[in-house]
Amino acid sequence: MIIDYKFDGKYVAIIGGGSEAFIKVQNFLDAGCKVLVISRNFSKGILDLHADKRIDLLKTEVKDGEFFVKHMNPKPDLLAVATSDYKLNAKLATCGKEEGLMVYVADDPTMGDFILPAVSKIGDVRITVSTGGRSPAMAKTLRERIERLITRQDLLQIELQEYMRRVLKERVGEQKTRKRILYSILEDVHVNELLKKGKLELAKKKAVNIMENAIVKDKEAGD
Secondary structure: OOOOOOOOOOEEEEEOOOHHHHHHHHHHHHOOOEEEEEEOOOOHHHHHHHHOOOOEEEEOOOOOHHHHHHOOOOOOOEEEEOOOOHHHHHHHHHHHHHOOOEEEEOOOHHHOOOOOOEEEEEOOEEEEEOOOOOOHHHHHHHHHHHHOOOOHHHHHHHHHHHHHHHHHHHHOOOHHHHHHHHHHHHHOHHHHHHHHOOOHHHHHHHHHHHHHHHHHHHHHHHO
């Protein structure tokens, strides 16, 4: 089961400063988190993010996982572990859970509380693929295949649907009716032809016309 957890504003501490940590830092930043990276050394990508004031750094070597976690102040909402030391990662994960923290472990997601699936963003579309931690490489490959299926027309349809949802909430009280009209707009040949040509404003006018016709028909049927 994949759950879209709201990380916006959460404080995340990532232990590890290498390439894997950098990938996770980007994921958490995209989710709106406040990020602290803890390591003896940092990759160029992490240093660049710090230079841009997007993350905080703590330069230190973590040797005793239990001591370090117990003395973290303030405690993070989530502890992400991404060092190259498997035993240290396991100890940090165990101690993090004992302290009541949500835990993520990069090299062995089964030790943590959740798995980070392969995610990409195309406009307002987020594509998530998970193999349950069995094959991150295959998850990435499948995600890239799906990405190629998303068109500019699809992205404009999302904008149109968002616009029409707002309009319908003001004009139509019944949720089932709003849903039916939205699907009729989604499947309308003329609307899709306009979106294919990038003519969003004309598509909005056509969608409003579809809505108004549907309202009239429903009223006539009720009479």
